[in-house]
Amino acid sequence: MMDPIISSLKIASSGLSAQSTRLRVVSENIANANxxxxxxxxxxxxxxTVTFGQELDRLTGADLVKVSQVSRDNSPFVIEHDPGNPAANAEGYVKMPNVNMLVEMADMREANRSYEANLQVVKQARELINMTIDLLRS
Incomplete structure (x- = not known):
């Protein structure tokens, strides 16, 4: 009976770790948007950007989520006319980051919801383990 619970805990904890990395990357993008x-x-x-992959846990046979890589988005930079900016070229144009705040906020919201869902699985599994221990004591 404990094996499915242990597998659930491992899957949820791998999801927590992956979403935590995703939240860190999104936060970094937002912090550097200008x-x-x-x-x-x-x-x-x-x-x-964060790319997820899967990894087989040999002990439980469960597929765990993992961050396979954190890479750079190759979409074009936004060009703005700002001749007073120290980063402006000879024509007065400045390359701005390719960070879209709407995309980042949506990504943060999705990552946060996934994190919360995985955390709920951990809480439920812990509750089941405690209930099982209580039953064994009886």
Missing amino acids: TTGNAAGADPYQRK
Whole structure:
């Protein structure tokens, strides 16, 4: 009876870890949404993305989620005319990060909901384990 509960805990904890990484990356993107390059014409902050994969847990046979890579988004930078900016090129244009705040907020909301769902699974599994222990004591 404990094997399915242990598998559930492992799956949920891998989901918690993956969504935690996703939330960290989204937070970094939001924090750098206006970070331009250091010199005239230099590239600004480049949005990061998280790719998930799966990993087989040999002990339980469960498929666990894992972060397979954190990579950079190759979508084009936004170009703005701001001649007073130190990162402006000779024509007065500045490359701005390719971070779309609406996309980041939606991604953060989805990651947060997934995190909460995995946390609920951990809480339920813990409750089942405690109930099982109480039954065995009786």
